[in-house]
Amino acid sequence: MSKPFKVDIAELKAQPCKPNNFIIGVMLKDIMASSALRNHGKLRLCFISSFPPNRGYLAEYAYQLINGLARNENIEKIVILADKIQSPEGTEKVVYPEKVKCVRCWARNKPASLPRILSNLRKFSPDIVHFNCGLMSWGKSRIVNFLGSLMPLTVKLLGYPVLVTLHNMGEAVNSDKLGIYRLNRLNSFGLWLATKLLSKVNVVVPLKRYAQILKQKYHAENVQYIPHGTLGAIVNHVTTGGKTVLTFGHFSEHKNLPLLIQAVKEIRENDGSLKLVVAGDSHPNRPGYLENxxxxxxxxxxxxxxxxxxxxKLKDLFETSTVVVLPYLFSVGSSGVFHLACSFGKPVIISDLPDYRDMLEAEGGAAILVPADDKQTLIESIKKVVGDMQLQKRLGEQNLKMAENLSFEHIGQRYVDLYRRIIAC
Structure with missing residues (x-):
């Protein structure tokens, strides 16, 4: 398994971005000619995303995918156009591989991000531009996120081959309960229009049902399904036993942590040795949630x-747990925590939601599915897995096999193959 690269915050000095230098009248034929000269050889990739040491907003996914792409022999250079650092003090230091360069040139909640990104694209002249985004990647306001949805099509119109990895969709996210906005007619139309604009470029989705929605509702033609990806098989064999329930992630209301706490507390009335480990922090959109x-x-x-x-510390955290429990009220896409648990060969209990059923069926992972917000079924499921080491072993081995087949090195190669097909069109 490849070792994750690190980033040294002290070296991550944002390169100055000068929107006033942006020239909208870019010479399209020069861009296409430059790309055509290189598309037979190694690729120059521009990757636009939130990125560590920032947390949430798909930064962790971007970190792992870039790690896989950087080790691909078909990639010559990767320039990450990332958001400016806003992470808390004490975040791990990071060092980039030789072929990866990070330019911190945009900020969430800032409409000026669009010209800044375009200005830096002009400097780099990549073979392909890859956006890594979701429903709220660009900020908290609807206007900023709508402007963000314009960026891929704008870049395409300027002559660059473009790919978007779209991690969630308005049709699959409960916006009211998530606290993003009320789903009235105006917001529904805005979501539809934003998704329609995104569907005009090449799109990758991590769930097959998203591909179906884009094709059927938005008549999108250039949609591909590529699974989320894992860290690979980090452990050689599955460990069983113990009485530790682990839940992990960036927490907000929809992850239903109080229900899990109550479930474990009730189980302890008959088994006082069971404990619960809550690993992670508050989601950036819900500061202070976990503290409360x-x-x-x-x-x-x-x-x-x-x-x-x-x-x-991840290896020790997962190896000392018995089962990973994700009792979410609703989903916001494929589960990164599920894929992380699979890399350590852990059994998982997860809410029975359409996104997660799709994920399990398509990828071959294993989990105990429980109805969302059903405390009694959750209690029975935890008791069953904790008390049955053969079940732990069976679920863990299937997940470990899935993780090995869907490592980010393998996912990176699938992206490289797709990059070449897009450039050739």
Missing amino acids: IKKTYGHEPFIVFTGYVNDE
Whole structure:
């Protein structure tokens, strides 16, 4: 398995971006000629995304995919046009591979991000531009996110081959409950229009049902399904036993942490050895959420709040857990935590939601599905997995096999193959 690269914050100095230097009248034939000269050889990729040391907003996914792409012999150079650093103090230091360069040239919630990104594209002249985004990647306001949805088509109109990895869709996200906005007629039309604009470029989705929505509702023609990806098989064999429930991620209301705490507390009435580990921090869109949970439940002796977990500590965290539980009220795309658990060969209990059924069926992973917000079924499922080491082994081995087949090295190669097909069109 390839070792994850690191980023040194001290070296991540944002290169100055000068929107006033942006020339909208770029020479399209020069761009296409430059790309055509190189498309028979190694590729120069521009990757636009949030990126570590920032957290959330698909930054962690971007980190792992870039790691896989950077090790691909068909990639000559990767320039990441990333958001400016806003992470808390104490975030791990990062160092980029030789072929990867990061330019911190845009910021969330800033409409000026569009000209800044376009200005930096002009300087780099890539073979292909890859956007990594979701419903709220560009900021909290509807206007900023709508402008973000314009960027891929704008870049395409300027003559660059473009690919978007679209991680979630308005049709699959409960916007009211997530607290993004009320789904009235105006917002529904805005979502439809934003998705329609995105569907005009080449799109990759991590769930097959998203591809069906784009094709049937938006009449999109250039849609591909590529699975989320994993860290590969990090462990050689599955470990079983113990009585530790692990939940992990960036927490907000939809991850339903109070229900899991109540479920574990009720199980402990008959089995006082069971404990719960809550690993992670508040989601950037919900600052202070986990801190409020700790104020309410922090006195409980069976709960351990670890805070944010660096990559170096992941192996110990997962290997000492018995089962990973994700009792979400609704989904916002494929589950990165599920794929992380698979890399460590862990059994998973997850809410029975359309996105997760799609994910399991398409990728070959294994999980115990429970109805969302059903505490009694969740209790019975936890008791079943914790008390059955053969079940732990069977689920864990299937997940470990899936993780090996869908490592980010393999996913990176699928993207490289797609890059070449797009450039050739």
